[in-house]
Amino acid sequence: xxxxxxxxxxxxxxxxxxxxxxxxxxxxxxxxxxxxxxxxxxxxxxxxxxxxxxxxxxxxxxxxxxxxxxxxxxxxxxxxxxxxxxxxxxxxxxxxxxxxxxxxxxxxxxxxxxxxxxxxxxxxxxxxxxxxxxxxxxxxxxxxxxxxxxxxxxxxxxxxxxxxxxxxxxxxxxxxxxxxxxxxxxxxxxxxxxxxxxxxxxxxxxxxxxxxxxxxxxxxxxxxxxxxxxxxxxxxx
Numbered sequence: 001x002x003x004x005x006x007x008x009x010x011x012x013x014x015x016x017x018x019x020x021x022x023x024x025x026x027x028x029x030x031x032x033x034x035x036x037x038x039x040x041x042x043x044x045x046x047x048x049x050x051x052x053x054x055x056x057x058x059x060x061x062x063x064x065x066x067x068x069x070x071x072x073x074x075x076x077x078x079x080x081x082x083x084x085x086x087x088x089x090x091x092x093x094x095x096x097x098x099x100x101x102x103x104x105x106x107x108x109x110x111x112x113x114x115x116x117x118x119x120x121x122x123x124x125x126x127x128x129x130x131x132x133x134x135x136x137x138x139x140x141x142x143x144x145x146x147x148x149x150x151x152x153x154x155x156x157x158x159x160x161x162x163x164x165x166x167x168x169x170x171x172x173x174x175x176x177x178x179x180x181x182x183x184x185x186x187x188x189x190x191x192x193x194x195x196x197x198x199x200x201x202x203x204x205x206x207x208x209x210x211x212x213x214x215x216x217x218x219x220x221x222x223x224x225x226x227x228x229x230x231x232x233x234x235x236x237x
Contacts, residue, residue, distance in 0.1 A: 007082075007214050009235035015202045015215070016058035016232050017133060024136035024201075026175055027146065029053040054227040060219060061198040065226035066189050073225040076195075081217040083168050083197060084121045085234070086114070087208045091128035094151040098141055100127075101154030101179050107161065114210045119166045122197050122215060126205040127151045130173035133203065140175065148180030155186035162190060169197025173205050199232060212237045 017023065021032045030053045038047040054073075055061065063070025088110050093100050102125060111117060129150055132138040141149040153170055161167045169191055170177050177187045177198055191198050197217070218231040 007235055009214070009237055011207075011236040013204050013207050013234040013236060014232075015204055015234050016230060017201060017203050019052065019057045019229065022136070023057055024133065024139040024175060025053075025056060027140075027142075027148075029056055032056060052229060054222065054225055054229075055200075057229045058199070058201045058203070058232060059227050060217060060230045061188060061192060061200070061227040062225060063192040063195055064224070066185060066192055070192065071195065072223065073219055073228045074221045074223050076219065080168070080195075080197070081219065083215050083217070084118065085124050085171070085208070085213050085215050086110075086117055086121050086211045087124045087126050087205055087213075089126045089210075090151065091126060094127040094129070098149040098151060099179055099181055100151040102152070102157045103154055104157050104160050107157060107165075110210070117161070117165045117167065118211075120168050121165075121211075122169045122171055122199070123161055123167050124171040124199075124202065124205055124208070125151075125153060125173070125177070126208075127173055130203040130205060133201075141180065148175070150174040150176070150180040152179035152182065153177050153187040154179075155190065158187040158190050162194065162196075167196070169199070171197070171199030171202050173202045174200070176200055199230070202232065204234075208234055208236060 033051040035049045037049050040046050062073040064072050178185050214235045216233045220228040
């Protein structure tokens with residue numbers, strides 16, 4: 001009989017944005033829509049129907065979003081969605097270079113202060129972009145050609161984290177773990193090739209310690225889903 005790990009925590013923090021029709025949307029994604037189906041005065045209860053893209057709001061990506069034979073989000077094991085996390089803060093650098101990519105040197109600098117990233121952690125990148133969420137133009141930061149500019153994980157750093165630190169996945173407070181200019185989605189592809197965790201549009205990362213938190217990731221079990229909006233809770237020691 002397997003033993004369950006006990007997680008001790010003192011605070012629980014929402015890492016997901018509130019969803020409404022005005023959230024920043026990836027170009028071409030379907031709009032968020034709410035339609036009232038029943039009203040209290042007429043029907044005795046209140047009910048809405050909602051429509052949202054699988055990669056909208058705070059969300060998780062699944063392997064089949066980039067790989068034909070990849071699994072859908074409904075096939076992620078429950079135990080893979082409770083996972084420890086570390087936070088790397090690159091706010092200062094991202095503030096002066098919107099196209100900044102996390103480097104291996106950044107990882108070494110973090111480890112010099114906090115110790116080696118433990119096996120099986122999700123690495124969260126705190127860029128400060130969560131503060132731009134209510135301004136969709138600033139959040140996507142598109143230039144005249146429509147190219148987005150926001151920071152993310154460099155592919156070399158992602159490969160290092162996967163191979164040398166055996167991480168469980170990555171997460172970020174921008175609209176993509178890949179920098180806005182990276183149309184190859186290199187980090188997504190690297191992590192999802194291993195059925196790892198990819199979380200995007202996170203918030204409240206400033207409330208987390210550099211290490212020691214645990215994440216509870218509540219997916220919508222959409223059959224064959226390429227991803228899902230998620231409620232992510234951080235259990236903070």
